[in-house]
Amino acid sequence: MNPHDNTSYQRVAKAMLFIQNHLAEPPSLARLAQQVHLSPYHFQREFVRWAGISPLQFAQALRLIRAKALLMQPFSVEKTSQSLGLSGGSRLHDLFLRWEAMSPGEV
Structure with a gap:
């Protein structure tokens, strides 16, 4: 190198x-x-x-990993969205659909 x-x-x-x-x-x-x-x-x-x-895709991938961890705990979709700096549950839903082809509720 x-x-x-x-x-x-x-x-x-x-x-x-x-x-x-x-x-x-x-x-x-x-x-x-x-x-x-x-x-x-x-x-x-x-x-x-x-x-x-x-960099945007990297941030989205990290958010998705963090969201999955939070959703495995007793975190709602809305609370998970807020903790990740997303504007609402629909943004988290969009993120999951884009990267995982499923909704956050299916995790």
């Missing part, structure tokens, strides 16, 4: 951690890029290069 690749990897890893720590108030692409000192365009390219998905 050349030094540029190592720096790119570290930037993406830092952004992933930032996304994970801010799931309830997901940062914009511009804010993520600023965190790792890249333009939004270059940050998006580097992120997709290393992660294989966009």
Whole structure:
């Protein structure tokens, strides 16, 4: 791995951690890029290069994992949505349909 690749990897890893720590108030692409000192365009390219998905898709996947864990506990769809920073149960429903082809109630 050349030094540029190592720096790119570290930037993406830092952004992933930032996304994970801010799931309830997901940062914009511009804010993520600023965190790792890249333009939004270059940050998006580097992120997709290393992660294989966009920062938005990564955040959605993390939200889905967290939602599944919360729904296994006595959390309602509405409360789970709120804890993930979603605007309502319908947004969680849309997220589940997009990624899992099922509703949150089917988990």
